Amino acid sequence: MMNQLLKTALLAVALVGTTSHSLLAQEEFDDEESKKVVPIDKRYQTEVNALVKLPAVQAAFKRFAELEPQTKKTLITLTEIPAPPFKEEARAKAYAAMLKEAGADSVWIDEVNNVLAKKKGRSGQKTVVVEAHLDTVFPAGTDVTVKQKGDTLYAPGIGDDTRGLTAVMTVLAGMKHANIQTDADVLFIGAVGEEGLGDLRGVKHLFRPGGPKIDSYIAVDGLGISNITHRSLGSHRYRITFKGPGGHSYGAFGIANPHGALGKAIYYFTVDADKFTRQGIKTTYNVGVIGGGTSVNAIPFESRMEVDMRSESPERLKTIDAMLQAAVQRALKEENAMKRRGPDLTVEVKLVGDRPSGRTEATTPLVQRAMAVTKYLQAEPKLSASSTNANTPIANGVPAITIGSGGTGGGAHSLNEWWLNDKGVLGMERILLLLLTEAGVAR
Numbered sequence: 001m002m003n004q005l006l007k008t009a010l011l012a013v014a015l016v017g018t019t020s021h022s023l024l025a026q027e028e029f030d031d032e033e034s035k036k037v038v039p040i041d042k043r044y045q046t047e048v049n050a051l052v053k054l055p056a057v058q059a060a061f062k063r064f065a066e067l068e069p070q071t072k073k074t075l076i077t078l079t080e081i082p083a084p085p086f087k088e089e090a091r092a093k094a095y096a097a098m099l100k101e102a103g104a105d106s107v108w109i110d111e112v113n114n115v116l117a118k119k120k121g122r123s124g125q126k127t128v129v130v131e132a133h134l135d136t137v138f139p140a141g142t143d144v145t146v147k148q149k150g151d152t153l154y155a156p157g158i159g160d161d162t163r164g165l166t167a168v169m170t171v172l173a174g175m176k177h178a179n180i181q182t183d184a185d186v187l188f189i190g191a192v193g194e195e196g197l198g199d200l201r202g203v204k205h206l207f208r209p210g211g212p213k214i215d216s217y218i219a220v221d222g223l224g225i226s227n228i229t230h231r232s233l234g235s236h237r238y239r240i241t242f243k244g245p246g247g248h249s250y251g252a253f254g255i256a257n258p259h260g261a262l263g264k265a266i267y268y269f270t271v272d273a274d275k276f277t278r279q280g281i282k283t284t285y286n287v288g289v290i291g292g293g294t295s296v297n298a299i300p301f302e303s304r305m306e307v308d309m310r311s312e313s314p315e316r317l318k319t320i321d322a323m324l325q326a327a328v329q330r331a332l333k334e335e336n337a338m339k340r341r342g343p344d345l346t347v348e349v350k351l352v353g354d355r356p357s358g359r360t361e362a363t364t365p366l367v368q369r370a371m372a373v374t375k376y377l378q379a380e381p382k383l384s385a386s387s388t389n390a391n392t393p394i395a396n397g398v399p400a401i402t403i404g405s406g407g408t409g410g411g412a413h414s415l416n417e418w419w420l421n422d423k424g425v426l427g428m429e430r431i432l433l434l435l436l437t438e439a440g441v442a443r
């Protein structure tokens with residue numbers, strides 16, 4: 001019982017402030033831009049049609065089907081290796097071994113525990129990345145045993161993004177088996193730190209100064225074969241703490257009260273933010289957590305809040321962020337002006353999340369190819385905005401999108417997460433075709 005309570009509490013903590021494409025995807029699809037019909041240039045459809053006629057590509061497709069039992073086994077094995085935020089090491093080691101086995105030319109684990117597997121291209125002039133993320137939102141101690149009911153697999157993290165890891169690995173295995181050589185180098189990657197306070201630290205590390213050269217980036221996250229996330233939903237998150245001496249409500253009356261400052265800060269911020277967000281590109285804000293104080297007859301020594309702001313527009317994200325900073329400073333000044341004695345309040349503003357906004361235009365080859373491949377597989381391409389690992393390459397000027405790993409599922413970020421192999425091989429076929437259009441097939 002105690003144990004269950006503790007687990008529930010830990011889980012609640014883990015779920016605070018997580019940003020899931022999986023959770024957000026549906027609502028993000030509703031925006032105006034996602035409803036626009038984007039035409040596909042015929043040349044990309046011609047390119048895909050030529051590609052699927054290659055015997056080697058057909059051989060890889062056949063291999064994906066043959067590997068289905070193995071792919072399922074791998075999914076279960078990886079899901080049952082816990083990968084809480086900042087504790088992905090065990091899963092990284094297992095995944096590295098699997099990529100080696102699948103046929104990579106070289107495999108290594110970097111300083112932050114990202115797994116990188118290289119398949120050398122003929123010219124190697126370009127490098128294309130196919131990546132899925134290693135981490136889950138679930139804290140250490142969560143039961144990650146996979147349970148099967150009928151054909152459905154249940155376990156925390158099974159879809160988001162362990163299925164992605166498995167699909168990426170199977171694509172490599174299929175290419176190796178069919179002897180497909182690309183022109184560009186391909187990096188198959190398992191990245192750490194995609195979820196929540198991980199704050200994209202894995203992909204940010206890949207794009208560090210001096211990091212590997214990357215020309216095109218395909219993140220595999222989410223399910224199905226329709227979604228194409230080409231716009232990144234940026235976010236800023238802050239933990240803001242007002243601090244004062246604290247004291248007795250009667251005896252120390254007149255000293256500055258941090259709760260007073262916090263209340264004013266929320267008020268000034270939300271009045272400005274409300275006006276600002278009623279028009280223009282969708283921009284949101286949320287005061288998600290407030291806390292501090294010990295007793296009704298004690299003046300608190302601190303008062304804190306956590307604030308989340310999001311926008312697809314980097315400019316608008318900057319503007320709303322500036323509104324928050326101004327509101328905090330104004331509140332501090334006014335609360336200090338009201339005090340009758342004692343020291344001033346201070347404020348600590350800590351950035352706890354920073355995800356860049358941006359987009360890979362729908363007319364760029366990467367997005368066009370993803371759409372053409374999706375059409376070829378008889379699915380309807382769905383362009384969307386979300387917060388995923390593609391945010392970081394996009395912010396670095398590298399074309400990037402996030403696509404699903406195939407199959408169907410639900411309950412991402414919950415203990416009831418499930419995945420069902422509903423034509424899951426199409427997920428691998430889609431990844432392979434897109435990868436080959438970007439990397440080129442050496443002939």
Ligand SMILES: [Zn+2]
Nearest residue numbers: 160161221222
């Ligand atoms: Zn994910």
